[in-house]
Amino acid sequence: MDRKEFFKKSVYAALAAGAMPALGKYAEAFAGTPMPGSPSPSPYDLVAVKGGEPDVMFDKAMEAMGGMKQFVWKGAMVVVKPNIGWDVSPDRGANTNPKLVAQIIKHCYAAGAKQVTVFDHTCDDWKSAYANSGIERAAKDAGARIAPADTENYYQKVTVAGTDKLPNAKVHELIMESDVFINVPVLKNHGGAKLTVCMKNLMGIVWDRKEWHRNDLHQCIADFAAFHKPTLNVVDAYTVMKKNGPRGVSADDVVTMKSLLVSTDMVAADAAATKLFGWEPADIRHIAIAAEKKIGRIDLANLNIKRITV
């Protein structure tokens, strides 16, 4: 059994058993996925910050979460997955804020990460999108490397257990093989999924997205969220695209919200982001389905939320 296979099997075994705590810290480390019900490494279910620059807000949020050391250990291989879907400039709010991506990378290295890699399966031409989003430059300057995701050979076939519409998916090898997976979506309006936040951002780690569009998009998004959960989710709501998403037509589509959410629970982060956007979480079907499937919690009122204003 080689290293890669071992990781895969660990993930499957952990998921199948659905009993992560029983496997202890070791398996949790490899799966990189604190399961629902397992003790969160942070005292809070969700940290929300507003009023600062992306890097400052992220510093504050991580302070509240107990520091990046809670998620990244010495020698860990980290993959950071922002939204780099579109070949547009940062002011358009279509891609994750490059400053935030850079700050996350710095935190990872400070916590002892061996290597941080940044990638997204873009919609537009990947080289142009990486460059014009400002993320390639920011990531490289912060010491991370970028990886492509535009050809099928980077993807590994996985089986998604207990799903309704999505039995198979092909997932990027970096997700399968990294120790820590940090999901960094940008909050924006979305023509297909209505709103894109954490769960929708995972469409950028799979190969065949048309399959999802063909087979009930919302259901597929929720199904896949059960398969692989990020170690940490950081929602960029600094520049928020309010209409014409996910690509946007011009800078007139965005408002400056200067907000940031951090959580290990994708559903909670998505629900809070929906509220921030001005909509109701239950109205976004994939969030409602995911909550129903107990992938995470939608009941914000009962969560332990830390609210910070910079």
Added chain:
Amino acid sequence: MYQYLKRIRVGVSAAFFCAVLLLFIDISNVSRIPLLVSLASLQFIPAVMTVIRIGTPIVGLVAVVALTLLAGRVYCSSICPLGTLQDGVIALSRRTRGPRKFKYARAFTLVHYAFLASSVFFLCAGSVLLVDLLDPYSFFGRIAYTLFRPGIVGSNNALAWASDRLHLYFVYAVPFRTVAGSVFVVTAASAGILFWMAYFHGRLFCNSVCPTGAVLRLLSRVSLFRLTFDLGECKDCSLCEKICKAECIDYKKREVDFPRCVSCYNCIDACPAIGIHYTLRYGKKGSEPASSVNPKRRDVLKQSAALLAAATSVVSLDRAQAAPSVQPAFELRGVVTPPGSRSRAHFTSACTSCYLCIAACPSQVITSSFLEYGVTGMFQPKMDYTLAYCAYECAVCTTVCPSGALLPLTNSEKKEVQLGRAKFIKEDCIVITKKTDCGACSEHCPTKAVQMVKTDGLFLPKMTEELCVGCGACEHACPVKPNKAIFVEASSVHGKAKKPEQKHVEEKKEIPVEFPF
């Protein structure tokens, strides 16, 4: 001086060859800087096409004509990449077949000028047939893109594969795209014939088929300087004839058929003395009998006049054609022509199918056609939205075209060009057939010409055709199999897309005063 001529020629031709080759095989898109791209527009036939179809004067064309009138077909052994490619085959032939195997051959003058005349005839008729097949630069481009580039892509991807296995992500794989099978077969076969000709008969193509060669051959008949034997210096060794790849040196008669000479200077290099050198054609030193000069000159003048008349008629013909129509015309599922082509008529009448736009397209949405434009537009590039879609922020193809088929557009100009209009077939849409939300088309649309509108509890695409730029993003993204529920219908005359409405989202408190949770 004469001992350096060949070396200079080899250096210059190698530089031109490498630069032009790079334009076609560079998969990283970094080499297509204006300086290199301008080398492509020095190419004779693309420059001629620009002049007759657009009417823009090309300095390079004047320079090439002047150079030829001065010293003969220097172009053929320095600027022409196909010439240098043949020289490579000839060098191989020298190694394998043995050196000095050439001998003076008959001139296929009639055949050669017949090819030129037919090309000019088709040009006058508004078609590029023959010109696109025979133009040495475009032929070279197709060989480089179709036959050489896959090798580069393959090696790159092998390296990328190795780098990925080591998780270095140092070299990136690029999608393996090739042209249509028919285009590949024709290009490979014609390249095979070319290589065969070069291997056994040197520059036979240049002196019996090539239309550029024919024009320059005409011009070099009256060039100021020409290469001639110096009977006093000649050592009677016949090396010059045996090494002449144009097979234009008749050693026995001590004559150089200068119009056929491609100025490679091999003879000068091989000569133990300076037995062949440039002489003034009209000076006293000219050894040619005076009687033969005048009829030749008259011939040339006649032929040139005919060519000039033909070229002028082509210009006037094209001007008439290019009168812009206000209303964009549509044809069902017609072939979408690349940005900057203005209209199908303009594009198909000017494009010589060199494939530089295909090689340069970062999205790789431009590909070769076979007979989609009809026989007269065989092989010309087209947009193929099953492969990819045209990037909204990109106008690279319009800046590299050397023949004026694609006219330069800035990024913002290109955003208003309507290549076609997307048509939505409601009955085939996932939202209708499977009763679930999808929205892939609207997601990808850069202008929101297709919006998702709530209909019976689900969101259904709705087209605003005036906004559509025909980029094909919706068509490419549509998940419906086998026939897309949304597709771009080509505009045979490119229209102008309406600018998307720029209304700022409702003004609200930017930073939430209180968290809404």
